[in-house]
Amino acid sequence: MDVYSTLTRDKQELETLNDNRINMFVCGPTVYDDAHIGHGRTYIAFDTIKRYLEHKGFAVFYLQNITDVDDKIIKRGKESNLSPEHIARKYEKRYIEDMHKLNVNGVNLFARATDHMAEIINQIQRLIDLGYAYETEDGVYFEIAKFPEFGKLSNRKVEELETHREIAKTNKKDHNDFALWKKREGTDEPIWQSPWGNGRPGWHIEDTAITEYYFGPQYDIHGGGLDLIFPHHEAEITQMEAVSGKAPMVKFWLHTGFLNVSGEKMSKSLNNFITIRELLEEVDADTFRFFILSTHYRSPIDFSKDNLHQANATLNSIRNYYKRISEKATGENDSQFLKVYSDKFYNAMDDDFHTPKAIASIFNLIKATDFKELSGNDFTAIKEFLDNVSDIFGISFEIEEDNGSSDELLDLIADVRLELRNQKQYDLSDKIRDNLNELGYDVSDS
RNA sequence: GCCAAGAUAGCUUAGAGGCGAAGCGGUUGGCUGCAGACCAAUUACACGGGAGUUCAAAUCUCUCUCUUGGCUCCA
Numbered sequence: 001m002d003v004y005s006t007l008t009r010d011k012q013e014l015e016t017l018n019d020n021r022i023n024m025f026v027c028g029p030t031v032y033d034d035a036h037i038g039h040g041r042t043y044i045a046f047d048t049i050k051r052y053l054e055h056k057g058f059a060v061f062y063l064q065n066i067t068d069v070d071d072k073i074i075k076r077g078k079e080s081n082l083s084p085e086h087i088a089r090k091y092e093k094r095y096i097e098d099m100h101k102l103n104v105n106g107v108n109l110f111a112r113a114t115d116h117m118a119e120i121i122n123q124i125q126r127l128i129d130l131g132y133a134y135e136t137e138d139g140v141y142f143e144i145a146k147f148p149e150f151g152k153l154s155n156r157k158v159e160e161l162e163t164h165r166e167i168a169k170t171n172k173k174d175h176n177d178f179a180l181w182k183k184r185e186g187t188d189e190p191i192w193q194s195p196w197g198n199g200r201p202g203w204h205i206e207d208t209a210i211t212e213y214y215f216g217p218q219y220d221i222h223g224g225g226l227d228l229i230f231p232h233h234e235a236e237i238t239q240m241e242a243v244s245g246k247a248p249m250v251k252f253w254l255h256t257g258f259l260n261v262s263g264e265k266m267s268k269s270l271n272n273f274i275t276i277r278e279l280l281e282e283v284d285a286d287t288f289r290f291f292i293l294s295t296h297y298r299s300p301i302d303f304s305k306d307n308l309h310q311a312n313a314t315l316n317s318i319r320n321y322y323k324r325i326s327e328k329a330t331g332e333n334d335s336q337f338l339k340v341y342s343d344k345f346y347n348a349m350d351d352d353f354h355t356p357k358a359i360a361s362i363f364n365l366i367k368a369t370d371f372k373e374l375s376g377n378d379f380t381a382i383k384e385f386l387d388n389v390s391d392i393f394g395i396s397f398e399i400e401e402d403n404g405s406s407d408e409l410l411d412l413i414a415d416v417r418l419e420l421r422n423q424k425q426y427d428l429s430d431k432i433r434d435n436l437n438e439l440g441y442d443v444s445d446s
Numbered sequence: 447g448c449c450a451a452g453a454u455a456g457c458u459u460a461g462a463g464g465c466g467a468a469g470c471g472g473u474u475g476g477c478u479g480c481a482g483a484c485c486a487a488u489u490a491c492a493c494g495g496g497a498g499u500u501c502a503a504a505u506c507u508c509u510c511u512c513u514u515g516g517c518u519c520c521a
Contacts, residue, residue: 001454009450026520026521027521029521030519030520034520036521038520038521039521040521041521042521043519043521045521070519071519072519072520154449154450154516154517155449155450156448156449156517157448176520203519223521224521225520225521226450226451226515226516226521227515227516227519227520227521228514228521229450229516230449230517231517231518232520255521256521257451257515257521258451258514258515259516259521260515263513264514265514265515269521289489291458292456294459294460294469295458296459297468298451299451299452299459300451300452300514300515302458304457306457306458307457307458309456309470310458310469310470310471311458311470313469313470313471314458314469314470316483317469320483320484323483324484348460350488354460356458356460357459357461359459359460359468359469360459360460360467360468360469363468363469364468367468371485373463421479424479426479426480429479429480430479430480430481432479433482434481437482442482443482444481444482444483445480445481445482
């Protein structure tokens, strides 16, 4: 299968370092606030990618860091008079809850920055020993002049970075040198002991310390949002390849496109910031997942009520089809008819996880399905195929029946309504139906 | 300024030299007491502008315009 890598800017056959094993790392959130739908987009995409790779027979180990020490967390703590640790734990918990609600369950291990302080300090020390990093009075910095390949991921030249920015006063050798360790002596901020005095790690170092600890200096896939390419991922490559002398650190760099809200970037100042919690009050997780997957993971996606509604309508039409074929699935999984469409589906997924193309193949299948001609075996095969699709997408195609046994009151209302209909008192029965619909219950007569 | 992605019917999304684009939506009919679902039809004459290559371009080349993002924290 082919996978696009930001590093080479093209698709390449997926080759792993270790047979059918894939080590995949995706940058996790900074836990200072609730996760928003943009996080949802990225993590749904990588969850689906993992699901598909496993479907292909790879044993995938999906590692994700949790940034639990950071300026924003500290700031948030000060604002609310809570310890940074309290803030971090609270939002980490809520993040993981949110992911479960989105059926994003693929992460095998969450690694907190603060649980890997020893590895972070160790890696910084080695960078100093190797001559890549230096200490100043306020921290330890990576000297990018020592690593000429800096810029290879983001396609940037160091000289060009200088032209259009105001350069703040620092005691760094070069203003592009980035922090590995920030000295914080005598403040009320969280600190850890290090050979360079008390302080906390820079932003980039936790990821390479964590991935080196679990995966070693080289691994298969590194993912994250498009916005992390520079400087974050660039710095990761720089640190890791400098310290190990091995390249590439990662061959396949996968980056998800942005999610915009009604054509605009989501931001708190524009007041169009939507958290996953808020979203899930309006729509179910399957609809959101389907909406996300109906666009390729690298493309920008525009979130709007309209577009969500459309995704829901499209998903419903697949569900109705699934219901119909399920009822007719009576034999063996054996179908010549299906093969064309299932091949098309898997070919699309093999083409850099091209979910919109894969979804189109499902509609080709639906359109070609002749309910009078096909056999029970065909329908069984279609059903099992769609069950696989459902697993890969992480989306249920079952139509949720509010199974009557769960609520006696609803049964009673339904019985009364049925009786009214039998007596042709439609005004009243329709009123009950409309009101129940408004309350979110699906009432329909077959 | 530099880097990147993009501009395809009302909306969303495929296609990457020639083969009626798909879904949503709309319309009509069937089924229904009605609605939904389902079925059958139908609709939209799509490819940002300009130039070039070609027998042939949405697809290749050039150019312009515009959109979004990155270059500071960001999924």
